[in-house]
Amino acid sequence: MIQLRQKSSLFGALLLGVALFGIGCKDKEEAKPSGTGKTGETTDTASRGNTVTGDTIKIGEYGSLTGDNSTFGISTHRGIQLAIEETNAAGGINGKKLELISEDDNSKAEQAKTVVQKLVSNEKVIAVIGEVASSRSIMAAPVCQDAKVPMVSPSSTNPKVTAIGDYIFRVCFTDDFQAVVAAQFAWDQGYKNVAVFTDVKSDYSKAFGELFAKKFKTLGGKVAAEPTYQSGDVDFKAQLATIKGATPDAVLIPGYYTEVGTIARQAREVGLSVPLFGGDGWESDQLIPGAGIALEGCFFTNHFFSHDMTEPHILSFIAAFQKINPGKQPGALDALGYDAAKVIIEALKRAKSLDSVALRDAIAETKDYQGVAGKITLDANRNARKEAVLFKIVGKEFKIFKSYRPEQVGL
Amino acid sequence: MQAFLQTLIYGVETGAIYALIALGYTMVYGVLRLINFAHGDVYMIGAFVGFYACTQWLPFKDLSQHPEAAAVNIALALITLFLSMLLCALLGITIERFAYRPLRNGFRNADAHFWGFVIALPVTAFVGAMSTTKRQGALLFAGVVIGFIMRPVMAHLTKRIKPSSSRLNALITAIGVSLILENGGINVFGADPKFIPDILPKRQFSLLGVEFNSSRLIILIIAAILMAVLRYIVLYTRPGKAMRAISHDIDAAKLMGINTDRVISFTFALGASLAGAAGFMVAAFTNIKVVPLFGLQPGLKAFVAAVLGGAGNIPGAALGGLIMGVVESLVASRYPQWRDAVAFILLIVILLVRPAGLLGKNTAEKV
Numbered sequence: 001m002i003q004l005r006q007k008s009s010l011f012g013a014l015l016l017g018v019a020l021f022g023i024g025c026k027d028k029e030e031a032k033p034s035g036t037g038k039t040g041e042t043t044d045t046a047s048r049g050n051t052v053t054g055d056t057i058k059i060g061e062y063g064s065l066t067g068d069n070s071t072f073g074i075s076t077h078r079g080i081q082l083a084i085e086e087t088n089a090a091g092g093i094n095g096k097k098l099e100l101i102s103e104d105d106n107s108k109a110e111q112a113k114t115v116v117q118k119l120v121s122n123e124k125v126i127a128v129i130g131e132v133a134s135s136r137s138i139m140a141a142p143v144c145q146d147a148k149v150p151m152v153s154p155s156s157t158n159p160k161v162t163a164i165g166d167y168i169f170r171v172c173f174t175d176d177f178q179a180v181v182a183a184q185f186a187w188d189q190g191y192k193n194v195a196v197f198t199d200v201k202s203d204y205s206k207a208f209g210e211l212f213a214k215k216f217k218t219l220g221g222k223v224a225a226e227p228t229y230q231s232g233d234v235d236f237k238a239q240l241a242t243i244k245g246a247t248p249d250a251v252l253i254p255g256y257y258t259e260v261g262t263i264a265r266q267a268r269e270v271g272l273s274v275p276l277f278g279g280d281g282w283e284s285d286q287l288i289p290g291a292g293i294a295l296e297g298c299f300f301t302n303h304f305f306s307h308d309m310t311e312p313h314i315l316s317f318i319a320a321f322q323k324i325n326p327g328k329q330p331g332a333l334d335a336l337g338y339d340a341a342k343v344i345i346e347a348l349k350r351a352k353s354l355d356s357v358a359l360r361d362a363i364a365e366t367k368d369y370q371g372v373a374g375k376i377t378l379d380a381n382r383n384a385r386k387e388a389v390l391f392k393i394v395g396k397e398f399k400i401f402k403s404y405r406p407e408q409v410g411l
Numbered sequence: 412m413q414a415f416l417q418t419l420i421y422g423v424e425t426g427a428i429y430a431l432i433a434l435g436y437t438m439v440y441g442v443l444r445l446i447n448f449a450h451g452d453v454y455m456i457g458a459f460v461g462f463y464a465c466t467q468w469l470p471f472k473d474l475s476q477h478p479e480a481a482a483v484n485i486a487l488a489l490i491t492l493f494l495s496m497l498l499c500a501l502l503g504i505t506i507e508r509f510a511y512r513p514l515r516n517g518f519r520n521a522d523a524h525f526w527g528f529v530i531a532l533p534v535t536a537f538v539g540a541m542s543t544t545k546r547q548g549a550l551l552f553a554g555v556v557i558g559f560i561m562r563p564v565m566a567h568l569t570k571r572i573k574p575s576s577s578r579l580n581a582l583i584t585a586i587g588v589s590l591i592l593e594n595g596g597i598n599v600f601g602a603d604p605k606f607i608p609d610i611l612p613k614r615q616f617s618l619l620g621v622e623f624n625s626s627r628l629i630i631l632i633i634a635a636i637l638m639a640v641l642r643y644i645v646l647y648t649r650p651g652k653a654m655r656a657i658s659h660d661i662d663a664a665k666l667m668g669i670n671t672d673r674v675i676s677f678t679f680a681l682g683a684s685l686a687g688a689a690g691f692m693v694a695a696f697t698n699i700k701v702v703p704l705f706g707l708q709p710g711l712k713a714f715v716a717a718v719l720g721g722a723g724n725i726p727g728a729a730l731g732g733l734i735m736g737v738v739e740s741l742v743a744s745r746y747p748q749w750r751d752a753v754a755f756i757l758l759i760v761i762l763l764v765r766p767a768g769l770l771g772k773n774t775a776e777k778v
Binding site for chain 2: 067070
């Protein structure tokens with residue numbers, strides 16, 4: 001047997017220090033949003049925005065092309081690229097071609113801020129498209145606001161994102177709506193007692209869970225249990241056993257696909273067999289590989305798009321998409337990326353001059369634009385008022401199950 | 412009571428994995444007095460080997476579509492388990508050879524060709540466009556040539572530079588190796604999460620109201636077998652005996668004619684192969700996401716487990732792992748946000764109360 005020979009307390013303290021250093025490393029990569037709720041006051045020294053100078057109109061994009069949520073960034077990028085290429089093939093805007101400058105934020109909030117700074121000050125882009133994850137949009141939006149460069153988020157749903165200032169827009173609905181739809185849906189399905197399992201490290205997840213619980217209680221439902229997890233965890237069985245003990249009719253998991261699959265598997269393992277449901281964070285082609293068959297028959301709310309839809313404008317979008325990406329099916333994130341780019345392009349056509357301040361005003365006037373993921377009208381808070389759909393997971397497919405308009409849930 | 416029992420079972424399942432990783436820490440600590448922080452990342456590599464074997468290298472079939480392939484998959488999974496262990500053992504030896512041995516022994520004339528290859532690697536890696544075979548040939552040639560050039564340099568350095576026996580240097584090197592593996596992993600594998608598909612049949616059954624999952628039981632069984640094999644190797648084989656001799660007194664062992672470098676390599680291989688097995692089993696049986704930071708948290712927890720049981724003590728590491736798993740599971744069932752914190756609270760408490768660990772012998776520091 002190998003025996004311990006020596007050990008000094010100094011050495012022990014050193015080990016501890018190293019252990020804590022390791023924890024520090026882990027925390028570094030987590031999203032820690034700051035500067036939320038800051039309104040866009042401008043000072044005298046504020047920037048006057050960027051102006052188009054060369055032969056091309058530069059549009060910036062930042063997204064999670066690699067890292068934890070890489071499928072989010074990659075899907076969105078495909079959509080944006082399609083919109084840019086279509087416009088350039090049609091001759092560009094006022095004879096000028098569009099140039100897309102894509103930056104990768106590695107799925108990290110601090111990195112998002114850095115790359116947007118680079119886009120705005122070095123590349124002098126006229127508009128910025130991004131991000132999917134709300135935590136990262138919240139980090140980068142103040143940069144765009146201060147520089148007076150409009151930022152259009154394709155699919156950040158946390159209400160705080162556009163509250164940062166008058167240069168920040170989104171072409172999707174907010175969690176105020178999505179969570180309410182989820183609550184209404186749960187109630188309509190006959191679930192009376194729902195457990196909510198939120199990710200405490202994600203702004204999106206926390207807001208979704210809270211708003212859901214509020215609406216669900218006013219409808220007459222009961223929240224059975226509210227345990228939490230942290231994105232990056234791999235063992236959820238203890239919390240799931242607690243949920244099982246509360247015998248809910250269904251469990252809401254407003255998280256991202258990176259954890260949802262594992263949670264679903266372990267839920268089945270602890271013997272929790274009730275339906276699980278969630279939000280647009282589930283949309284990824286990695287959801288099913290992560291979950292196996294554990295999510296069969298489960299639901300999630302999502303943006304108004306499916307490759308099963310047969311409206312002509314959607315069919316032509318899918319055809320164009322598959323010309324560039326053979327064998328792939330576009331998802332809601334591809335569609336929203338396309339729509340975000342299109343809203344900017346349409347606004348560029350209307351803008352009085354080719355600078356970012358005039359562009360902002362033109363984007364704000366967007367009304368009844370028929371996007372592939374629903375009609376877009378930007379309201380006074382720079383959010384889009386749109387329909388939401390519920391997908392049911394059948395095998396490896398997401399099938400449209402139901403849809404809700406804002407009026408239907410009392411908004 | 413049932414809920415408590417269930418939590419206990421989950422804890423034992425997690426603990427078995429911690430124990431497997433902790434064994435690697437404790438063996439290396441036993442022979443070298445070195446905390447090999449890169450060990451958690453060897454566990455990560457084991458998971459990645461498993462991922463690539465399951466999705467690309469071996470003809471596994473997804474059971475949700477081909478339920479008849481279960482028997483073939485089980486055989487392939489066993490092959491993958493050995494493959495993970497083998498590749499991780501090689502990695503362990505490489506890490507020791509590359510990072511720790513030069514630190515321990517300093518520059519040696521006999522190592523001239525080793526350093527020749529170390530220098531040749533970046534040189535040939537960045538020489539223009541070249542096919543892979545040509546590049547390998549160039550590396551081989553350059554390594555040998557630079558090796559001969561290094562001989563007189565080595566002879567000179569050996570006289571000038573004394574090897575460092577500082578434990579701090581070795582520890583910092585270990586952290587460096589860990590960071591290289593993690594960030595290299597991000598470059599090579601990508602940071603996006605990967606999932607091993609359903610390749611193994613799973614059954615769920617309950618006994619006395621407690622849920623059991625066949626795949627987690629298999630992890631427990633394989634872990635137990637591997638630990639038994641390890642115990643046999645350490646207690647009853649010649650290399651095992653040599654390991655114990657080195658852990659008692661490395662200089663005396665050298666004087667008795669034990670090739671200490673070779674035995675240390677063997678120790679690293681043994682520990683790393685256990686970590687590799689654990690990495691593959693966790694990734695394949697629980698289908699959690701495989702990312703380059705896969706080993707960070709389990710590695711740290713296993714390190715705590717090794718200290719808890721008594722660093723350098725093999726049964727202690729197994730015990731420490733089990734205790735860690737159970738404590739963590741019990742805490743997480745009530746206060747999930749304290750799950751990670753409790754491991755390190757445990758570390759502080761054990762260092763204060765019983766610094767030698769639960770099974771470790773407390774001996775005075777020789778000065």
